[in-house]
Amino acid sequence: GAGVSQSPSNKVTEKGKDVELRCDPISGHTALYWYRQSLGQGLEFLIYFQGNSAPDKSGLPSDRFSAERTGGSVSTLTIQRTQQEDSAVYLCASSLALTATYSNSPLHFGNGTRLTVT
């Protein structure tokens, strides 16, 4: 697609339920990143993928969070047994390649999924 697409744009769920957030990166982008942004705050790194591989999962807040990427394209962030502190905007970004190894690989963000846990 023309840009990074995230769905749903808004999600309201009850505490204790599981949620899945989807990210469809720009076609051809091999690197994909997930961030979380609480109201009025900066961006908290969660996880990144190079292809289908996630070399560093240390940013995930707890073991209730997991992410996968299949076919080097779509990624899903899953939050199990949601808690109120999980409420935030979850942002996905993609880049042509890993920015550490490719000299011109800016990040492009989707519009985010606003998650509200009641």
Add this chain to the structure above:
Amino acid sequence: GIQVEQSPPDLILQEGANSTLRCNFSDSVNNLQWFHQNPWGQLINLFYIPSGTKQNGRLSATTVATERYSLLYISSSQTTDSGVYFCAGVNMNRDDKIIFGKGTRLHILP
């Protein structure tokens, strides 16, 4: 410790004014990028600027990698420039983890 630090945290200016936003980054951080988050939350990449100077219309950015800082210049500011400006860099000690500063919140008054 803080690896990407931005200043000032908040800035209020009259329309037409110029502004300079600063980003300091530690030795382990490289490949700076600047982003604008508009009041609706959308994040737009402004510049990918590991070093040197780039310009795009009223905006320009300069990164002096040897001195570990980057500056974003906004000239003749407009109300549409309001929002939060983030800089981000790659943490070379943690593979490709891209970390963000806390942002500068800019409010342009009409």
